[in-house]
Every structure is written in C-alpha cells, then in structure tokens.
Amino acid sequence: DLVEEIKLPNQPVDDGVLFRSDSEESSESNEDVFGETQSSVRRKSGVLDMKRRLQQMLAQTSTNALDLYHNTGYTQRIARHPWFDIAVMCGIFLNCIWLGIDAAWNDSDVLIETDPIFLVVENIFCLFFVIELSIRFGAYKRKLTALKDIGFVVDLILVILMVLEIWLLAIIQLATLTGNTPSTFNPAFLRLTRVFKFFRMVRLVRLLRYTPEIVILVKGLGVASRSVFFTLCLLGLLIYVYGIAFKHLCKETDVGKAYFSTLSQSMFTLFFTGCFFDGIPALAEMMFQEHLILGGMFMSFLLMAPLTVLNMLVGVLVQVLQVLSQCENDALTATFLRDHTIQIVTKLDSNNDGNVDIEEFSRLVKQPGMVKALHEADIDVTALVSEAELLFNGQEKLSIDDFVAAIQAFRRTNSVTIKDLLQFRRMLRKDTEEVLRHQNKTLQKSVRKATKHKRLY
Known part of the structure; x- marks a missing residue:
C-alpha cells in the first residue's frame, strides 16, 4: 500500500523501487520519469544549467561591505x-x-x-x-x-x-x-x-541597487554577450555571402550601379537597408524589375538575416533576462531573510555562537518580525515549523547562511525536482528501515517472552 501511494504517474509499481542503490538512483535521475520528450528535457536542463551558472556568478561577485x-x-x-x-x-x-x-x-x-x-x-x-x-x-x-x-x-x-x-x-x-x-x-x-x-x-x-530592473538589464547584457557575439557573427557571415553574390549578379545593372557596385557597398546596403528596414520596398521593387531571381534572393536574405537571426537574438536575450531575473529575485530574497535573521538571532542567541539550534529556532518563529519576513519571502511557515527536523537534517545547529538556504527550500513557488524526489526516497527508505528494525526488535522480544512463558508452564 505504501508503494502504491507514492508511485509516480505512468510508472509500474516496483517493490524494490524504494530500496535501490545510490548508483541506480544517480542513473535514474537522468531518465525521463515524467514521460517528457528528450528535447524538452534537454531544454529544461539547459535552463537549469544557465541558472546554476548565474547563481554561482552572483555569489562570487556579490560582496556585502557591512560584513567587514x-x-x-x-x-x-x-x-x-x-x-x-x-x-x-x-x-x-x-x-x-x-x-x-x-x-x-x-x-x-x-x-x-x-x-x-x-x-x-x-x-x-x-x-x-x-x-x-x-x-x-x-x-x-x-x-x-x-x-x-x-x-x-x-x-x-x-x-x-x-x-x-x-x-x-x-x-x-x-x-x-x-x-x-x-x-x-x-x-x-x-x-x-x-x-x-x-x-x-x-x-x-x-543608485542602481534601488532599481533592480536596470541591474537585471545590465547584467543580462554581460551574461548574454557570448551568445550575442556568435549571433552577430552569423549575421555578418550572411551579409558577406549575399554581398558577394549580389556584387556579381547585379554587375552592369542599374540596381548594381546604385547599391552593389563594390563588396563594401553591397554589405553596407544589406546591413542598413536589409537589417534595419530602411527603404526596403524601393530596393525590392528595383530587384524584381531587374530579374525575378534577384528579387527572390533578396527576399530570402530578408527571411534569413533580419527576420530569423535577429529574432533568434531577441529570444536569447529574453531567456537570459528571464533566468537572471529569477536569480536576482532569489538573491534579494536570501539577503532580505539573512538581514532579518541576523537582527533577531543576535537578540535571541543565548550562547553567542552566531548559529541557530533547534531551541533558538522555536523562539525565532515566534517573533512577529520574523514571521512577517517569512511571509513576505513567500515561505510556508506552517510547513517550516512542522518539519523542523527536516530543516536541520540531523544537525544540532546551523550557521546563518546555511539556515537561510534551508529556509528557502520551503518557498511556495519552488518546483519539485528529481533531486527532491531522490531525497524523499532516501528519507523514506531510512524511516522504513528504522520502523522495520524497531519491529524486529519488538518481535524478537515478544518471541523471547513467549518462549520463556512456555518453559514456565
């Protein structure tokens, strides 16, 4: 019944699914457990990798002078x-x-x-x-x-x-x-x-730290600089290839003398006229009047360079800004929680060790200021209090940074990951083994008592 209760959708029940080795767990973490396509998994893993790199970059570059x-x-x-x-x-x-x-x-x-x-x-x-x-x-x-x-x-x-x-x-x-x-x-x-x-x-x-939107835009340009560079290289390659083609095909024509007399003029025309849509109708009309093939080639350039490549560039920037915005919000939330936690823990720290133990945590969540800060950070306070043992994970005390990181795991907006499922499986296996061990001890004790009672009578 326990296995039936926690089984994943579209998966057969396996009696040994809860008790596999760590190597099997690591190999299964790469499988498509939710029935998603491989392309979707790769796309999500790419976004997660980008988010992980951005979080590491923000952690390395962010320094708080107040700590010094x-x-x-x-x-x-x-x-x-x-x-x-x-x-x-x-x-x-x-x-x-x-x-x-x-x-x-x-x-x-x-x-x-x-x-x-x-x-x-x-x-x-x-x-x-x-x-x-x-x-x-x-x-x-x-x-x-x-x-x-x-x-x-x-x-x-x-x-x-x-x-x-x-x-x-x-x-x-x-x-x-x-x-x-x-x-x-x-x-x-x-x-x-x-x-x-x-x-x-x-x-x-x-002043930018009071306008996080501008900070996100500036950092997004820096993070996406590599993708932007290669996108512009692709655009330059297309302009170069089409510039050579139009230089030779439009030779000794009116449109060639006006726009494509040299390679540099051809690339200049394609860049400013084609990519920035400056005078495209007039140029396209001249190309079609000269020859249908020239007009078709010019339309193919418009479809490939300004419409496809530049829109790809916009998509890259949007994805980077979306991930960076989420990372910035997480960093601001962590800083907000850390500042409030330090202020309250300093008052409640009985042993002055700068750490948080289970007793101090029980007093901490009773403070109105801390509860308000947790609600503003979208932390599930009820789950946080009821799962205090899970928060400390068997440790007697946590540092301020580790405590804030553990608290953020209880945000309502967090999505379930494979890591969470594997951690849940390990915890469930550990609890199940403890229950079985306790049952075995109780059973052995009952057998010994029954045997002793049988010998007496």
Missing part, C-alpha cells in the same frame, strides 16, 4: 544606519543634477573666478563626500580590507580628484595670483581638470 564593519563604535553605527544610506544616495543624485547645471551655465575654466553660487555648492559637495568616505573608512574592522572593496576604491579615487580640483588647485591658483593676472596655469590644463568632475557620474552606479 566593526560590531561596535560610532562610525559603524552611523554607516549601518538606514538614514545614512538614504542621505548618501540623495547626495549622489543631487550632485549628478548639479553637474548638468554646471555644464549648462558655468563657462569659467578657473573655479575661483566663477560665480559665488558655483563655488559654494562645489565646496559643499566636496565636504559632503569627504565626510561620507571618512565615516565608511572608520567603520571597517581592518582598514586594509577597504582596499578590497571595489566600490570604496572607486569612491576614494573620485574624492581624491574632487579634492585636487576644488581645494588644492584653488589654493595653488590663489597663491599664484599676481596683480590682474588670473593664473600662470595653461588654459588647456585648466579645461582638462574640468573634465575630471564628469567622472563623478560613476557614482550613479550606486
């Missing part, structure tokens, strides 16, 4: 405060707007000769970013680790350029003033220093 900060002190308290982050983001946004205002209305090459409003605002922004960088640097537990944070290094370079331009260069200009001569600096050098301020636009990258 002190646990005590005023600077780390300020750097960790949400209002500090909001103030920095507002400062970056206002500075980028000010750069546009400065480029539109400030024509002076020398800062000390500009209008007072520009001088005051530039000094305010410079002081703001110096203070912000000093607070972040003071919050690091080990100062040398700040140089390993790419974001901090970029901000450090931008602040150094800002100080050199606004403070140091202004002091040198004031020191070199003689009478009515404004400065002894080369005007070309002064104009070059003004270019440095536009490097501050790099700080806009820090």
Whole structure:
C-alpha cells in the first residue's frame, strides 16, 4: 500500500523501487520519469544549467561591505544606519543634477573666478563626500580590507580628484595670483581638470541597487554577450555571402550601379537597408524589375538575416533576462531573510555562537518580525515549523547562511525536482528501515517472552 501511494504517474509499481542503490538512483535521475520528450528535457536542463551558472556568478561577485564593519563604535553605527544610506544616495543624485547645471551655465575654466553660487555648492559637495568616505573608512574592522572593496576604491579615487580640483588647485591658483593676472596655469590644463568632475557620474552606479530592473538589464547584457557575439557573427557571415553574390549578379545593372557596385557597398546596403528596414520596398521593387531571381534572393536574405537571426537574438536575450531575473529575485530574497535573521538571532542567541539550534529556532518563529519576513519571502511557515527536523537534517545547529538556504527550500513557488524526489526516497527508505528494525526488535522480544512463558508452564 505504501508503494502504491507514492508511485509516480505512468510508472509500474516496483517493490524494490524504494530500496535501490545510490548508483541506480544517480542513473535514474537522468531518465525521463515524467514521460517528457528528450528535447524538452534537454531544454529544461539547459535552463537549469544557465541558472546554476548565474547563481554561482552572483555569489562570487556579490560582496556585502557591512560584513567587514566593526560590531561596535560610532562610525559603524552611523554607516549601518538606514538614514545614512538614504542621505548618501540623495547626495549622489543631487550632485549628478548639479553637474548638468554646471555644464549648462558655468563657462569659467578657473573655479575661483566663477560665480559665488558655483563655488559654494562645489565646496559643499566636496565636504559632503569627504565626510561620507571618512565615516565608511572608520567603520571597517581592518582598514586594509577597504582596499578590497571595489566600490570604496572607486569612491576614494573620485574624492581624491574632487579634492585636487576644488581645494588644492584653488589654493595653488590663489597663491599664484599676481596683480590682474588670473593664473600662470595653461588654459588647456585648466579645461582638462574640468573634465575630471564628469567622472563623478560613476557614482550613479550606486543608485542602481534601488532599481533592480536596470541591474537585471545590465547584467543580462554581460551574461548574454557570448551568445550575442556568435549571433552577430552569423549575421555578418550572411551579409558577406549575399554581398558577394549580389556584387556579381547585379554587375552592369542599374540596381548594381546604385547599391552593389563594390563588396563594401553591397554589405553596407544589406546591413542598413536589409537589417534595419530602411527603404526596403524601393530596393525590392528595383530587384524584381531587374530579374525575378534577384528579387527572390533578396527576399530570402530578408527571411534569413533580419527576420530569423535577429529574432533568434531577441529570444536569447529574453531567456537570459528571464533566468537572471529569477536569480536576482532569489538573491534579494536570501539577503532580505539573512538581514532579518541576523537582527533577531543576535537578540535571541543565548550562547553567542552566531548559529541557530533547534531551541533558538522555536523562539525565532515566534517573533512577529520574523514571521512577517517569512511571509513576505513567500515561505510556508506552517510547513517550516512542522518539519523542523527536516530543516536541520540531523544537525544540532546551523550557521546563518546555511539556515537561510534551508529556509528557502520551503518557498511556495519552488518546483519539485528529481533531486527532491531522490531525497524523499532516501528519507523514506531510512524511516522504513528504522520502523522495520524497531519491529524486529519488538518481535524478537515478544518471541523471547513467549518462549520463556512456555518453559514456565
């Protein structure tokens, strides 16, 4: 009855299906247990492989600077405060707007000769970013680790350029003033220093974390760059082949003299006219008027290059963005759960070991803030509480990262995989063996008692 209850659809019942060896389980994981076609299995496995690679890439590239900060002190308290982050983001946004205002209305090459409003605002922004960088640097537990944070290094370079331009260069200009001569600096050098301020636009990258949609698009372009490159190579090959063909076939014709006189002109025409649909009706009409074969070849190029290859490129980008979006959502959910778990576990950690045991877990799920965070992350709290032993998997305690990873297995949107079925089979086999072992012990004990009772009577 137990075998009949858990058997998979469209599969015969096998009494030994629950008690196969690990080698048989690994070989069966590659079989089509759900009756799907081989092409569908390959497509899904390809998507899963892409998702796995993206998750590994995101895990390697994502670093949290807050983990490198002190646990005590005023600077780390300020750097960790949400209002500090909001103030920095507002400062970056206002500075980028000010750069546009400065480029539109400030024509002076020398800062000390500009209008007072520009001088005051530039000094305010410079002081703001110096203070912000000093607070972040003071919050690091080990100062040398700040140089390993790419974001901090970029901000450090931008602040150094800002100080050199606004403070140091202004002091040198004031020191070199003689009478009515404004400065002894080369005007070309002064104009070059003004270019440095536009490097501050790099700080806009820090604003991207508040717009995950843009982050997904940017990362999608990087992930799909290899597929895009080979798709464009295929497009270039088609343009090259058809360019040679039209160069020879349209020789000494009106359309050839106008559009296909040389190989470079043929490829130029096919690329801009054929791929970007610029003037296709006029060119197609001329090709058909010249000869029916030329018109047919041009239509075949349109079907192969812009309609097929470019749509393939769109399909590749859509698939990559879909998988990347799911990976980003999983990463954001893990970060959200990790932050809330750390805040609550820090208060409930009785032994101060930074881990979560079964007792701390029972107190953790009773906290309203943790329950709210689990619901927002789409975690099945009821199943999580009822299957606490499955969560710890026989271990006494889990680290914060392992605990968050185990919690994510209880998301309602998770789909069942072959790995889950095999894990369920192993657990069921283990429980069944324990039940049989207990029954054997009970039976042997009953037999011994019956034998002893028979000898007495």
